[in-house]
Amino acid sequence: MRIVLLGPPGSGKGExxxxxxxxxxxxxxxxxxxVDAVAAEPGELGRLAAEARDAARVSDELLLALLRIQLPKLDLSxxxxxxxxxxxxxQADVLxxxxxxLGKPIDxxxxxxVDMDELMERLVGRVQCDHCGALYNMYVNPPLVDGVCDECGARVRRRPPDYEETISNRLRVYEGQMGPLLQYYQQAGKLHRFDATGEVEPLWQQVKAVIDATPSLEVAPAPGETTEDATGVDDTEPSAAKTKKQATVRKAAKKTAAKKVAKKAAKKTVAKKAAKKTAAKKAAKKAAAKKAVKKAAVKKVAKKTAAKKVAKKATKKTAAKKATKKAAARRRR
Incomplete structure (x- = not known):
């Protein structure tokens, strides 16, 4: 049975x-x-997968490239x-x-x-023990002593105050992505929706009944064609030759995917460098403009000061002349 399981955070997908x-x-x-499987492998693609995982930013392009490489390696029989x-x-279309x-389509x-209010209660109420990792919910199953783990007695960690807003934003983004995806599977006649608001056991029984009643799809080769696996290797070939050919084809596919991802990463780096250079030029121009304005302001102040000095000097001369005239007039008398 080949299944896709979808649901918002806190809907109980894990169990x-x-x-x-x-x-x-x-x-x-x-x-x-x-991502972990590819990150553990040597080579450029492994390095890129490890970097993306550590930064918690796995792009759609990288994820699909990794799936293309890893899926044929897995036992999907x-x-x-x-x-x-x-x-x-x-992503659904490419997948x-x-x-x-691979001859393994989704069945x-x-x-x-889940009701949005209950979902928020499940997510916001989550608390975890710092020591043993035991999980609790402050609304549904809180620890017996507030802030203390029932299992080991260590401190129970609460979420930061802004966690509720973060969760609310995540759910809005999730619902926006889900609409077209659910429509995609609905049109293919593969979508089944279940109310996961209540207990797990009744939900499991409903899901199991649907799985058991769903026929498994098979992709058969067209009449007259040889049977080939996902790597394009004929199944009628001797096993040793087939294995060798599979390894060669997969190696080539892996190399091509790694080159594409590396090329994209290189383009991004060049774009970032160009943006930094442009920003540096703009900052330099701005600084030069500020300097010019400052210089002009200093010149203006200097001119004003010089003008004031000249005016002061002229005033003093005028006053001295007047005083001389007055003194001469007094002498005449």
């Missing part, structure tokens, strides 16, 4: 995903698992469970093409719906 994976013996595939992937309708090439898209 439901564990139940699905355990019951149907299929791997859980997340963005984190894909019994199926898979994609959690919170794809992230939008554009479908990849999975169809079912499950969306968990």
């Amino acid at each position: 439901l995903a564990e139940r699905i994976a355990r019951t149907y013996d299929i791997p859980i595939i997340t963005q984190a698992s894909i 019994r199926g898979y469970l994609l959690v919170d992937m794809p992230r939008d309708a554009g 479908d093409a990849m999975l169809n090439d 079912l898209a499950i969306k968990l719906d």
Whole structure:
């Protein structure tokens, strides 16, 4: 069974995903698992994956490149469970093409719906022990002693005051992305929505019933075509030759993907440098303009001061002449 599991933060995807994976013996595939797998490998793409993971900024282009490389390496024979992937309708279209090439198309898209007030209560109320990592909720299952972990007695960490606003913004962004994505799976006839507001057990029974009733899709080769796997290798070839050819094709694909990602990263770096240079030039021009204004202001003040001195001197001369005339007049008398 090949499933996509979607739902907002706090909707209970984690627990439901564990139940699905355990019951149907299929791997859980997340963005984190894909990025970590590539980041552990040597080479340029591994370095870029590690940098993106550490910065918590995995672009759509990089994620799709990593999926293209990692999916053929995974054992998808019994199926898979994609959690919170794809992230939008554009990703879904590209991902479908990849999975169809592998002959493992998505059978079912499950969306968990939760009332917004309950969702905020679940998320904002979350608190965690600093020592053992035990999770609590201040509204639903708080620790017995406020601020103290029931398990180990260590301090329980509360969320920062602005956490509620951050969560509210995240949910708004999530809902904006979900609309076109849900429409995409709805049009394909694969979407099933479930109310995840209540307890996990009733939800699990409903989801299980839908999974069991969903037929598994298969992508068969066209009449007269040879059977090929996702790397374009004919299954009728001897196993050793096939394995060698698969390795070569995958290596080439990996190299191409790494080059594309590296090229994009290089372009971004050049663009950043150019922006910095432009900003530096603007700052220099601004500083020069300020200097010129300052110089002009100093000259103006100097001129004013000189004019005042000249006027003062002239005034003194005039006063001296008047005094001389007065003295001469007195002598005549």
